[in-house]
Amino acid sequence: MESILFLAAPITACFLLSGILGYFGNHILSRGVIFVDIAVAQVAALGTMIGILLGANEGSLFSSLFSLGFTLIIVSAFAISKFKHKEFSQEVIIGIIYCMALAGAMVMVDMVSGGSNFIQKTITGAVLWVTWKDILVIFLIFLIVFLFHLVFLKRFIKISQGNRDSFHPSELRLLELVFYISFGIVVVQSVKIGGIFMVFMYLIGPAAMTLFITENWKNRFILSWIFGFGGSIIGLVISFIYNFPNGPAIVCTLGLMLIIIPLFSNNKKQSSLVSHKMD
Amino acid sequence: MEGLIFMLPPFAACLTLIGLLGYFGIHVLKRGIIFIDIAMAQIATLGITFAYVLKIDPESFWTYPISLVFVLIAAYIFSTLKSKNPRMCIEAIIGISYAVATTAAVILIDKAAGSDEHIKEMLIGSILWVQWADILKSLLVFAAIGFIHYFFRDKFLPLSEDYETAIQKGINVRLWDFIFYLTLGIIVMHAVRIGGILIVFSFLIIPSGISALFSNKWFPRILSGWIIGTIVSIIGLYLSWKFDVPSGPAVVLFLGLFLVIAVIAKSTGVFKTSAVPIKNNMGTNSKGA
DSSP states (O other): HHHHHHHHHHHHHHHHHHHHHHHHHHHHHHTTOHHHHHHHHHHHHHHHHHHHHHTTTTSSHHHHHHHHHHHHHHHHHHHOOOOOOOOOOOOOOHHHHHHHHHHHHHHHTTTTTTTTHHHHHHHOOOOOOOOOHHHHHHHHHHOOOOOOHHHHHHHHHHTTTOOOOOHHHHHHHHHHHHHHHHHHHHHHHHHHHHHHHHHHHHHHHHHHHHHHHHHHHHHHHHHHHHHHHHHHHHHHHHHHHOOOOHHHHOOOOHHHHHHHHHHHHOOOOTTOOOOOOEE | HHHHHTTTHHHHHHHHHHHHHHHHHHHHHHHHOTHHHHOOOHHHHHHHHHHHHHHTTTTSHHHHHHHHHHHHHHHHHHHHHHHHHHOOOHHHHHHHHHHHHHHHHHHHHHTTTTTTHHHHHHHHOOOGGGOHHHHHHHHHHHHHHHHHHHHHHHHHHHHHHHHHHHHTTTHHHHHHHHHHHHHHHHHHHHHHHHHHHHHHHHHHHHHHHHHHHTOOOOHHHHHHHHHHHHHHHHHHHHHHHHHHHHHHHHHHHHHHHHHHHHHHHHHSSSSOOOOOOOOSSGGGGGGOO
């Protein structure tokens, strides 16, 4: 009984994270910008380091606001850039942002005390040590983001499906800005709790599983939440029984599910893991 | 002067890397599998971790073949999935294998205490401390793979240009796709050892990204990739030596600067070359329904 109480907070955190990330994941997968969250997380880490170099204390409110602000500036620049090229896709730009942010962090890591320790933390995450206060904060943030998305939902889906030309260019930019800024906020908050890989898997894994079953967007959203949350519960139980680190256990469970689910799907258009990317 | 002799091995390492990565980068961009190298490096590391759990000394001979088997399995999975559905977004599969390989390694490390230091070292690498023996070994492997790719260029190039057209041409896409991923995986294994993942990643996508702005022909792009890589390596390494900053990141940041200049030059129309007009979509894996 005690163990269930102990797991109550992590399970709630997984419920919230898998929900919002499962939703975003379907957009991300259809847009073909698979690694955008890893780039965002790396930019946020760079922002935190710059903040510390400028004299902020790690973990202070100023430090996290500085990091968030820095991230949102980069993300906005990415969202409104109308740079289009056949090979120079958005994913290439994401790759370049990622390696520039990583290089910047590596140059600075020696200047910040405890810098390498800080990088380590963003990889593994600490969902087991999440507090109810953290959960309340992310719940409120996710709720606001969710309400925003409810308003623009039809238009966001249209963009993710690749119908970008049906919008006026300035409207398209505004929608892209809202989408990526809200995504940036969600990723920065989620990585603090789950770490980069859990966030990455919550985004791509369940969304990919649902594509083996349905192509209807509403069903995709619902199913990816179910798969994401179900996988988290199994992963947490396994990590609890065998004493594995919990984040990695959840990621590997979701990875296994992705191998098993296609075997049982009888969708005629099986494995239509097709990206619509930009046009 | 003495300091410059000290910079000679890293410079030779940079040239070795740019030689083949400049070429593979064009494949990677055309296929839209931007993060393949990071995933392959992580899969090879999972192999090393697995060997460690089997109580095999990381420095022993057996670590390499075990790691190679993991890369082989990954190459098999990528090429098989693509052959089952040519429109599948392989980048998503690559992303998922990256996440699973990394976290599986964390679980294994957790069970075999003390191996994390070694793996961290493998991942980060240091071009400054690169040994001539490592450079030579990589050079031989790269030459062999470069030869294979040159000899079978009529298979590899069309395959990356357009998967579905390659099927129509009667190329055994599954086989050549498998060989492509396998050779790329082997290169990444060696390249990461001498350059670290950051240098490998940027050498792979930035020079080919710059040349994509101005041309879509293979030969001029390979050549310009080599020239850009060489110039950037010289400037970056010299400045890192002069100002005492880490050499890998210095080279990468310079490459980024080069890219910005190229994008500005392109958009202001300094170069009016046979740039590619924006076609309907981006290559093989994106023809959405």
